[in-house]
Amino acid sequence: MTPESVMTIGRTALEITILVASPVLLVTLAVGLAVSVFQAATQINDPSLSFIPKVLAVLVTFALAGPWMLTVMTDYMRRVLTGLPGIIG
Template identity: 90%
Template sequence: MTPESVMTIGRTAMEMTILVASPVLLVTLVVGLLVSVFQAATQINDASLSFIPKIIAVLATFALAGPWMLTMMTDYMRRVLTDLPGVIG
């Protein structure tokens, strides 16, 4: 196992993590921004007002993007486990 192969595996793992997490993080960011603008405009400062829409948005994102995320992760794990004998020996 060479240092280059270790770096390639690590880089691929980080790319996959960012790719799979980005839909949920982006939706949470947009919903949080919209709720913050709404709270600033109406001067309503309730903690649950910012928490509940984010949870609903995250659940909707998992419902819509969940199959894609699962497919990406299983394909990645299949590639890693298939290439493992070649990397070790």
């Protein structure tokens, strides 16, 4: 196993992680920003007001993007595991 192959596997793993996590993080960011603007405009500072919409948005995002996320992760693991004999020997 060469250092280049280890770096390639690690870089690809980080890319897949960012790719899979980005929909949830972007939706959470957008909902958090919208709730913050609403709280600033109405001067309502209730912590549950920012928590509940974020949780609902994350659940909806997982429901919509979950199959795609699972497919991306499964394809990556399949590539890693099928290429493992070539990497080791």
